[in-house]
Amino acid sequence: KLYENVADLPSLEYDFLIVGGGAAGNVVANRLTEDPNFSVLVLEAGTAHEEISIVPFLVGNLLGAPNQFEWNYSTTPQVGLNNRTMTYPRARILGGCTAHNGMLYTRGSAEDYDRWAAITGDSGWSWNNLLPYFFKNEKWVPPANNHDTRGQFNPAFHSTHGINSVSLSGSQWPVFENQVIQTTRELPEEFPFNEDFNSGEPLGLGWLQSTIGGGKRSSSARSYLAPEFIQRPNLHVLLNAQVSRLVGPKTERGLVSFEAVEFMQGGALFNVTARKEVILSAGPVGTPTILMHSGIGDRHKLSALGINTILDLPSVGQNATDHAVLIISWSVNSSQTIDNIQDNTTLFNEAFAEWNSSHTGPFTNIPVTHVLFTRVDDNSTVFENVADPAAGPKTPHIEIYFSTGSGPLPQHFITFGLLLVSPTSRGSISLASSDPFDPPLIDPGLLASPVDLALAREALKKALRFVQAPIWENYIIAPTVDLSNLTTDELDAFIQSTAGSAGHIVSTAAMSAGNATYGVVNPDLLVKGASGLSVIDASVMPIIPSAHTQAATYAIAERGADLVKGRWQ
Ligand SMILES: Cc1cc2nc3c(=O)[nH]c(=O)nc-3n(C[C@H](O)[C@H](O)[C@H](O)COP(=O)(O)OP(=O)(O)OC[C@H]3O[C@@H](n4cnc5c(N)ncnc54)[C@H](O)[C@@H]3O)c2cc1C
Numbered sequence: 001k002l003y004e005n006v007a008d009l010p011s012l013e014y015d016f017l018i019v020g021g022g023a024a025g026n027v028v029a030n031r032l033t034e035d036p037n038f039s040v041l042v043l044e045a046g047t048a049h050e051e052i053s054i055v056p057f058l059v060g061n062l063l064g065a066p067n068q069f070e071w072n073y074s075t076t077p078q079v080g081l082n083n084r085t086m087t088y089p090r091a092r093i094l095g096g097c098t099a100h101n102g103m104l105y106t107r108g109s110a111e112d113y114d115r116w117a118a119i120t121g122d123s124g125w126s127w128n129n130l131l132p133y134f135f136k137n138e139k140w141v142p143p144a145n146n147h148d149t150r151g152q153f154n155p156a157f158h159s160t161h162g163i164n165s166v167s168l169s170g171s172q173w174p175v176f177e178n179q180v181i182q183t184t185r186e187l188p189e190e191f192p193f194n195e196d197f198n199s200g201e202p203l204g205l206g207w208l209q210s211t212i213g214g215g216k217r218s219s220s221a222r223s224y225l226a227p228e229f230i231q232r233p234n235l236h237v238l239l240n241a242q243v244s245r246l247v248g249p250k251t252e253r254g255l256v257s258f259e260a261v262e263f264m265q266g267g268a269l270f271n272v273t274a275r276k277e278v279i280l281s282a283g284p285v286g287t288p289t290i291l292m293h294s295g296i297g298d299r300h301k302l303s304a305l306g307i308n309t310i311l312d313l314p315s316v317g318q319n320a321t322d323h324a325v326l327i328i329s330w331s332v333n334s335s336q337t338i339d340n341i342q343d344n345t346t347l348f349n350e351a352f353a354e355w356n357s358s359h360t361g362p363f364t365n366i367p368v369t370h371v372l373f374t375r376v377d378d379n380s381t382v383f384e385n386v387a388d389p390a391a392g393p394k395t396p397h398i399e400i401y402f403s404t405g406s407g408p409l410p411q412h413f414i415t416f417g418l419l420l421v422s423p424t425s426r427g428s429i430s431l432a433s434s435d436p437f438d439p440p441l442i443d444p445g446l447l448a449s450p451v452d453l454a455l456a457r458e459a460l461k462k463a464l465r466f467v468q469a470p471i472w473e474n475y476i477i478a479p480t481v482d483l484s485n486l487t488t489d490e491l492d493a494f495i496q497s498t499a500g501s502a503g504h505i506v507s508t509a510a511m512s513a514g515n516a517t518y519g520v521v522n523p524d525l526l527v528k529g530a531s532g533l534s535v536i537d538a539s540v541m542p543i544i545p546s547a548h549t550q551a552a553t554y555a556i557a558e559r560g561a562d563l564v565k566g567r568w569q
Pocket of ligand 1: 019020021022023024025043044045046063089090091092093094095096097098100101102103104105106241242243244281282283284286287290502503504505537538539548549550551553
């Protein structure tokens, strides 16, 4: 049941407290309450007004101006981006970032997860052993327009029995789609077609898969807290409850545990007790922030702020990794782009009316049609003096997503988004003060390393080569910024002044082997040196996968829930 007011909660003591009702938290809440003997309370800082973002086409709704469904964060000045500070979206709403994200569904490479298994010494995190957890999460459904999907995905790598809907696009842009697919025929060596980039071998260009079902966004709240689950008597969710810290530390047999969690609602502080385990699922910004305010972090940094150290874990908040993104666009010779709908009130209203009446039409989709995963050329000098950061030879360095539109009419545009999916740069989450309600300092470290700047140049060159295929000749009119004859310095200036974040921050409470002297959680997701305290969310990824991060987060949460059940059943 959902509660808005702490006074209405039937109890202030639960077996499990889950902090944060986002991608991971709602999965764990659902799976733990499959056992009727377990009681679970989810504490979520935000509200539950998810209807605000269920129309896929309106994906940007929550991401523009500051609003009450966001944490409204900014980054620290980014050294790799001309010291720019940027807004840094994180959703403050039940569903977490799955309620405002871009809905792209990409898992990464098998090598990404096999590397996790090698780092943690736990084969449970390998691709083969995680695939059943991807399947527990995923419910493959037909696209909203029921088009013929043969050749657009491989059913062997998908499951129809999971909880969170995934589908191919529910409306088409045939002219643009033909342009993109024809490029894989004209330049098959560099840009081969890949029937399914979610097979563990993502290299190549494939059809977009997204967390959309029946033409609507499928978020962790809409799926894992659907009516049939949220009515379980042992599952309670308290909204508007911002957790500040863990309280009541005690040490037994060398392990620290905490009695309760402190949270604020309506300006007052409350405590709620966990009988078995506190599970932090507040996401890669929220989780390390709560840990540090609870005295878990780097002893020197905590004492500089006057916070008493309970557990000296210097890795808390470190290793923050994100994907930098670059956007480039061209004006084109085709009116079949979303600019028509975006910029024309009549067509916009018509499309919205269609979505409202039948959940069909262009509003069932984001404007992306395909995704390419690719590597820098083998003869590139980028890795002359540094190790290749990708997990292996079948793992991409670069992603390009292909999208129509970017306006303004009367011209028509297409847009490519370029992501550096195997970055070397690292940033951090740290505290600005000892006040848990002060926003933390967020440094995603975008392009902080010169290697990533070189990778960004390679990504731009790839994108320019893509549109050299003959099929684009009569289609493209002109680039919005002509990058073709720029010097290296000029390219760098373009990159550093325009690159942004893909919103994929991870690894701020990273997993490591049980005996490692770095890291925050063990492979069983329990915090090192603690008992009854675990982290289950995107913070625990040892290294960022070469993909958008929600699928990996869902798989972690599914396996994490099994690990928790395994310790208490
Ligand atoms: C703009 C953007 C676009 C993205 N696009 C995509 C995409 O297209 N595809 C993809 O795969 N991934 C995408 N992602 C990434 C993906 O959504 C995240 O990796 C994923 O949601 C992380 O899950 P999580 O459970 O770790 O955290 P979250 O989903 O962020 O959940 C954390 C939850 O904890 C709550 N919380 C935080 N602090 C507290 C506190 N102190 N007390 C109580 N509650 C708290 C938050 O309000 C939130 O509900 C995108 C992310 C962003 C920001």
